[in-house]
Amino acid sequence: MRQKLDCLIVGAGAAGMMCAIEAARRGRSVLLVDHAQAPGEKIRISGGGRCNFTNLRTAPENFLSANPRFCISALRRYTQRDFIALVERHGIAYHEKTLGQLFCDDSSKQIVEMLTTELREAGARLELSTSVESVVRLGSGFRVGLSSGTVEAASLVIASGGKSIPKMGATGFAYDIAERFGIKVIPTRPGLVPLTFDPDTLERLKPLSGISVEAEVACGKTRFAEGLLFTHRGLSGPSILQISSYWRDGEEIRVDLARGGDAAEMLLKAKSDSPRQAVHTALSGILPKRLAAAIAEETGTLRPLGDTGDKALRVLGERVNRWRVKPAGSEGYRTAEVTLGGIDTGALDQKTMEAKAVPGLYFIGEAVDVTGWLGGYNFQWAWSSGWSAGQAV
Structure with missing residues (x-):
């Protein structure tokens, strides 16, 4: 008919x-x-x-x-x-x-x-x-x-x-x-999709799966300040979904895990105030404890603040405020919004x-x-x- x-x-x-x-x-x-x-x-x-x-x-x-x-x-x-x-x-x-x-x-x-x-x-x-x-x-x-x-x-x-x-x-x-x-x-x-890591990066960051943090994520001149989530595949959360629409294969993203807080200045002040405090303990004042411990281990700053040089603390602060990582890809249309x-x-x-x-x-x-x-x-x-x-x- x-x-x-x-x-x-x-x-x-x-x-x-x-x-x-x-x-x-x-x-x-x-x-x-x-x-x-x-x-x-x-x-x-x-x-x-x-x-x-x-x-x-x-x-x-x-x-x-x-x-x-x-x-x-x-x-x-x-x-x-x-x-x-x-x-x-x-x-x-x-x-x-x-x-x-x-x-x-x-x-x-x-x-x-x-x-x-x-x-x-x-x-x-x-x-x-x-x-x-x-x-x-x-x-x-x-x-x-x-x-x-x-x-x-x-x-x-x-x-x-x-x-x-x-x-x-x-x-x-x-x-x-x-x-x-x-x-x-x-x-x-x-678009609006979680980003994934290569096997080596994923293996290194796998212990962080499930950790969420307020972050600022940038790609090129575009940046978003919202939640970020470490997953068993890579990164997700609103800030990552947003930046995924601007990110292209082969590009890196820049992540400020402390979003507005100067990690190096905080650590140097903590060193002056509490030199016997462990670096990762001080860092957990602005980051989740598990993330703070992982970054301290990655940068080799495991001793007390008083036994750690200012240069090493600044390197650690750089890792927190300006983490650069190159995603291997995205989760694709399967989870793209x-x-x-x-x-x-x-x-x-x-x-x-x-x-x-x-x-x-x-x-x-x-x-x-x-x-x-x-x-x-x-x-x-x-x-x-x-x-x-x-x-x-």
């Missing part, structure tokens, strides 16, 4: 649901499909089950793209305040955790329920466990073969996301569609998200070469880009 409608949206995630809601509100006949058994699966698992649904500080500078200005239009037309207002209309309680990050007080399922309610009230249809089997360009519109039948739609919106977290069904579908229609795809890589790269923004209209060379074809959300920082920014891009396309289809 062949259906004719105004808009077919592929991908019932954050961006796809927002687009479907807005298009249906404008009177369009809308079908939203997804191969998953439930909508909004990434929403459901996000934020430890509480969904970091946006960030109060959302601004263009919080996003990476080959064209940093592309995201400006969508973010200005549908802001974090607009989405917060939607959340409040549905009576969902939320709180600011840190750095402008907003989380549900209760469960991320509330955001999914809010969106599915909006879909239903707007009149959009949702079909789950439905895959796309073919896409053909018509004179004006598209014929799409679905596992449930054939659809002819004036507009086709691709909201199928990127490659991150493949166990949840993530694929490169959006990139395949883009390439089929001659639209450039910026090479993709995992987002996909960097994607549909080239130069091929899209920044106001509508429509492909310039293929009228009626739209790309939104994570599939596009716009990637936010950790902390709710990527959800806001999904809401904003989905809303923008929903005004145009």
